[in-house]
Amino acid sequence: MFNKGRKKDIWTYVTIGILLLYFVMLVFPLFTLLKAGFSDGTSGGFSLAYFSKFFGANYYYDALFNSVKVTVSVTLLSVILATPLAYLMTTIKIKGKVYLQILILVSSMAPPFIGAYSWILLLGRNGAVTKFLSNVFGIQTPDIYGFVGIVLVLTLQLVPLVYMYLMGALKSIDNSIIEAAESMGCTGLRKMWKIIFPLILPTLLAGALLVFMRALADFGTPMLIGEGYRTIPVLIFNEFISEMGGDDGFAAAISIIVIIFAITIFLIQKYITNRKSFSMSALHPIEAKKVTGWKSILAHVYIYGFIIAAIAPQLTVIYTAFLKTSGRIFVKGYSLDSFKLALDRSGDAIKNTFSLAVVAIIFVILIAVLIAYVTVRRRNVLTNSLDVVSMIPYIVPGSVMGIALLLTFNKPPLLLSGTAMILIISFVIRRLPYTIRSSAAIVHQISPSIEEAATSLGASNLKTFFKVTFPMMLPGVISGAILSWVTIITELSTTIILYTSGTRTMSVAIYTEVIRGNYGTAAALSTILTAITVISLLIFFKLTGKKEISM
Known part of the structure; x- marks a missing residue:
């Protein structure tokens, strides 16, 4: 100092x-x-006109309400799903745990808009699952578009972020605390709520904040799967880059409102965390134990069920990339045509x-x-x-x-x-x-x-x-x-x-191809991006000797 x-x-x-x-x-x-x-848009002097415009029309502040609704829902669901996931992976011996850890990480690394695109392929109006259930069982699946679809995609994408935070926190808890609680008859859900949850609360809030900010900022998912369900990032983009001539000042005013809202949430999180924070040093960290019977079955069903749901979108995209296409239409058979077309169109990307x-x-x-x-x-x-x-x-x-x-x-x-x-x-x-x-x-x-x-x-x-x-x-x-x-x-x-055209990246190229309806090309590019992500993780594991990332 x-x-x-x-x-x-x-x-x-x-x-x-x-x-x-x-x-x-x-x-x-x-x-x-x-x-x-x-x-002021014309004189350049000080003015609150843009803010009056925003709060004076339902069209605009409805987008803010929609964003709050999405982010709160995604954050709560992510915390609810990630907490038992991290706890079970830490305390119970799960078959294939090393590989499951990698799959959880991979599921979180792809852009959310790829998840949105893949769920369109699965549960869209002409999706594979939608057509199968309709043709075979006569079942009409719920609409994947709008609020439900956005929350589904972002939740499955962001649960691993909270999971990574919690894995680090759970490893810092001394097992003697858990054993002392169990010796006094505090077991099961009561032990989880009374002992473990207060210990991991600061970390849980940190993970929840990251999820909140990521969900609030996401642009691609509501743009692809929202179908008129306007959120703030989409509204800002449309106001800034409009075919009729964007209004920089109005887009800036909306951005200021978002920043004020985000800072408020951040300060609330920091206040709660500071009041609840403490340091832990695990001399005897929690060790995974082998369990049998219905506890083992439920634990495996929950973990494998989540991972299948989380990884299904990426597997769908990879599978789609190898389908034969005729123009924009998928036809019977397999080929590498989508990859060839992707490399021809997007080599610079x-x-x-x-x-x-x-x-x-x-x-x-x-x-x-x-x-x-x-x-x-x-x-x-x-x-x-x-x-x-x-x-x-x-x-x-x-x-x-x-x-x-x-x-x-x-x-x-x-x-x-x-x-x-x-x-x-x-x-x-x-x-x-x-x-x-x-x-x-x-x-x-x-x-x-x-x-x-x-x-x-x-x-x-x-x-x-x-x-x-x-x-x-x-x-x-x-x-x-x-x-x-x-x-x-x-x-x-x-x-x-x-x-610009000279600085286009793969994520922009994928998004552009999806918007144009070139699903084969988009799937090929997404597969390449997923492969790069997996290779990056494998290099990380090799360099550090770890099999997971905890925060």
Whole structure:
């Protein structure tokens, strides 16, 4: 910690440099967005006209209500489904657990809009399951479109996020606490509610917040499966990029409302978490036990049932990619035609996805490890400010961030709109929190005495960091980086606003093909993206020796 009057070392300048970077790439764009939202469309002076317009018409604020309805429903369902899933996987020996862990992770890594598209293939009006039930049993399936479809897709997609948080929390509970409760007759659901739930509540709230923000920000799912069920991200996109000429100021005003709403939820979560938080150190962590009879059957049915439902969309997409097509129509037989067509049409999109993501992840890792170190080891006003600023993208929806960047960098001297640079900036800023969180968590576990020993032997601060601390941070850095990487290559909500024909990515290409009805091409691209995701996870497991990712 720096004392007043103490000579500034290299970490002070590192902190100031990163703060300046955040000011240019995040704070200034958000200020530009704020200015646009409170400006008059013609004179440019201060005005609340855009906000009056929003709250003066049902069409607009209904979208806000719809978004709240979707996000609250998805968050509650995700928590309800993920809690027993994590508990059963931690406390009971489940057959094929290692492979099930990987499947749960894979189910969460694909973009939600691919899940929406695959459920259309399964339960749409001409979906495979819909036609089978109708033709064979005469059963009419419920409508997959609208609110129900959006909640279904996002819930199955986001449950694994809460699951990953809870797995980490459950492993930090000392088993002696559970044994003491059981010795006093507190077992079953009572033990879960009275003992375990209060211990995991802070982590559960953190996972729920991430789900809430992801559901609030999702653009592709309601766009594909909503069928007129308007949500805020779709409304912002339509207002910003309209065939009749978009209104930047009105889109900015809507974005401000979303940011205020998101910050409110974030502060409520932080308040509750701070009141309930405590530290745990598991000397005897919970061990999975073998159970028999109906308990084992119910546990396996629940876990396998969820995983089948979660992974079914991706399996459907992969299967569809190998079907023979005639134009837009699937015909009998199998072929690689969809892959050939996908590579012909979207070769640049695949190259762009890799090149942009590689550059972005390098910056993410470099900046994240520096932020994690200074915010943990060098606590002062500057680093506390950096800690707060670095988490802002965590609560700002992607479409909002995209509009803020485009409004800011669309004229000299910072003319970045239409370039690869603006996409890289958006990827880095938005995905840094994942790597920062995991890196900071591991810095807390490294004893400062190790660094002090290196310094006492004459090593400089930077040399100590890169030679001693950074290698010890690597497991946490890699864990966060893999999440950042996967979310970068599957990013849609920001990219759809910032891309041009020369910077189109795979997620945009898939979305475009689905909108055009080219389901075979979309399925082939989705399969390639899923394969990249799986390969990324396998590399992570190989490098770290782990078989799961916990947060």
